[in-house]
Amino acid sequence: MTENSLWIETDSRGTIQGIAPDTARLLGLSQRGAHARDLRLFFPTAYRPLSALLLEAEGQAVEASYPLYPRDRRPVQVHVRISRSPGANGSDQLLRWTLSVQ
Numbered sequence: 001m002t003e004n005s006l007w008i009e010t011d012s013r014g015t016i017q018g019i020a021p022d023t024a025r026l027l028g029l030s031q032r033g034a035h036a037r038d039l040r041l042f043f044p045t046a047y048r049p050l051s052a053l054l055l056e057a058e059g060q061a062v063e064a065s066y067p068l069y070p071r072d073r074r075p076v077q078v079h080v081r082i083s084r085s086p087g088a089n090g091s092d093q094l095l096r097w098t099l100s101v102q
Helices: 021-027 044-057
Strands: 007-010 016-019 062-068 076-084 095-101
Touching: 016 021, 021 095, 044 062, 044 076
Parallel strands: none
Antiparallel strands: 007 016, 007 095, 062 076, 076 095
């Protein structure tokens, strides 16, 4: 697992639209099983701050560190960078979440 391999693309509400294989494994999901899930549910202790970060990220990159709660495993501290996904434009804008495990 490399740092560049940990990414997720969501819509502006945090619904997973695309995910890297290593990131799906980190969450305890398959790539197919991750599709259309609310990513914010994996950050329950930061639910409100992540909602605010999502709104800010629509215009610029934002960064924060939070515990990530994978399925059936202990939490993992991650640094999250949320930015506009490369090639995203218009109202169907995707957000790219880049994760690094701390």
